[in-house]
Amino acid sequence: MKAIVRTKYGSPDVLELREIDKPIPKDNQVLVRVCAASVNPLDWHLLRGEPFLIRLMGFGIFTPKQQLLGTDIAGRIEAVGKDVTKFKVGDAVFGAGTAGFAEYACMREDKLVLKPANVTFEQCAAVPVAGITALQGLRDHGKIQSGQAVLINGASGGVGTFAVQIAKAFGAQVTGVCSTKNLEMVKSVGADHVIDYTKEAFWKSETKYDLILDNAAFQSIRESLRALKPNGIYVIVGGDSSSSLRILLSLVLNPLIALMAKRKLVSFMARIKQSDLEFLKELLESGKIVPVIEQKFPLSEVPEAIRHVEKGHTRGKVIISVDSGNVV
Numbered sequence: 001m002k003a004i005v006r007t008k009y010g011s012p013d014v015l016e017l018r019e020i021d022k023p024i025p026k027d028n029q030v031l032v033r034v035c036a037a038s039v040n041p042l043d044w045h046l047l048r049g050e051p052f053l054i055r056l057m058g059f060g061i062f063t064p065k066q067q068l069l070g071t072d073i074a075g076r077i078e079a080v081g082k083d084v085t086k087f088k089v090g091d092a093v094f095g096a097g098t099a100g101f102a103e104y105a106c107m108r109e110d111k112l113v114l115k116p117a118n119v120t121f122e123q124c125a126a127v128p129v130a131g132i133t134a135l136q137g138l139r140d141h142g143k144i145q146s147g148q149a150v151l152i153n154g155a156s157g158g159v160g161t162f163a164v165q166i167a168k169a170f171g172a173q174v175t176g177v178c179s180t181k182n183l184e185m186v187k188s189v190g191a192d193h194v195i196d197y198t199k200e201a202f203w204k205s206e207t208k209y210d211l212i213l214d215n216a217a218f219q220s221i222r223e224s225l226r227a228l229k230p231n232g233i234y235v236i237v238g239g240d241s242s243s244s245l246r247i248l249l250s251l252v253l254n255p256l257i258a259l260m261a262k263r264k265l266v267s268f269m270a271r272i273k274q275s276d277l278e279f280l281k282e283l284l285e286s287g288k289i290v291p292v293i294e295q296k297f298p299l300s301e302v303p304e305a306i307r308h309v310e311k312g313h314t315r316g317k318v319i320i321s322v323d324s325g326n327v328v
């Protein structure tokens with residue numbers, strides 16, 4: 001099969017399209033013929049091994065343990081391991097794996113759900129990491145309630161476009177923060193109000209929020225906590241990850257700053273749970289969330305796709321169309 005392979009950490013230039021053996025599923029895995037995958041910032045962090053902290057999390061200190069990349073996967077099951085009970089050969093599925101930039105990928109049974117018939121493989125491939133992060137950030141960490149005023153900073157990216165739609169599905173009043181070129185798109189996915197961060201700092205406004213989901217926490221947290229109501233919750237999803245030291249410092253300092261400001265602040269790492277994939281599948285099926293797809297690249301152009309996402313201004317999601325004859 002064809003796959004995008006790397007043998008060392010580095011820029012997208014180290015990626016090569018190669019012919020390699022088809023993987024064999026373990027007992028609790030299925031083999032999926034990949035129809036589509038999507039790109040997340042995680043892919044370039046794993047590709048570069050940056051920040052260095054990521055290498056200490058079991059990915060390999062000097063050389064990457066994983067030669068293949070690609071977490072978000074949608075496709076059709078070709079074979080099942082002997083302990084797999086929920087899925088059968090021929091099922092159309094989507095979920096999270098570790099090697100989706102390839103024609104075939106092995107995926108754990110508990111990281112998958114069936115694809116809704118009315119949603120394409122490409123749309124489903126957009127969902128797992130970004131959708132689950134938005135859902136867990138708003139519901140589990142942000143304790144979102146109907147009628148609340150919710151602000152999504154970085155509303156135009158992968159996590160942000162899902163977060164706006166999920167917050168609306170929970171009945172919130174949503175304000176999306178993005179750059180000028182994305183204002184209309186963020187409104188079109190359901191934001192009640194939009195703020196152009198190139199013209200206005202959301203923390204300088206008189207408006208206060210019950211919940212802030214921050215996908216682009218580049219500003220000082222001391223400043224942005226001002227936009228929170230006294231009992232509100234500030235959830236940090238992503239921000240400046242340029243060095244391990246910065247990340248470690250912010251993990252120590254941000255809670256102290258929040259404590260002094262008497263505001264609640266949470267940082268978290270999303271975890272792929274089948275029950276959350278099921279939840280998102282139902283929102284997809286009912287049309288309550290519709291993935292925003294900015295661009296599609298063929299498998300051979302994964303390096304280009306990652307270069308694009310690495311710039312940090314993706315509009316919704318970037319898709320890798322692996323099997324274009326099978327994308328419905």
Ligand SMILES: NC(=O)c1ccc[n+]([C@@H]2O[C@H](COP(=O)([O-])OP(=O)(O)OC[C@H]3O[C@@H](n4cnc5c(N)ncnc54)[C@H](OP(=O)(O)O)[C@@H]3O)[C@@H](O)[C@H]2O)c1
Nearest residue numbers: 041133154156157158159179216238239268269270313314
């Ligand atoms: N905690 C977790 O478990 C977890 C999970 C997934 C992702 N993340 C992190 O969360 C962040 C967002 O992920 P993503 O997949 O949504 O990334 P993405 O698709 O690349 O989107 C990033 C968005 O940030 C916006 N942005 C850039 N600078 C901004 C600023 N100064 N103010 C407001 N918005 C700004 C961009 O909008 P414009 O183009 O309009 O500037 C872009 O839409 C990343 O840092 C990622 O690594 C964390």
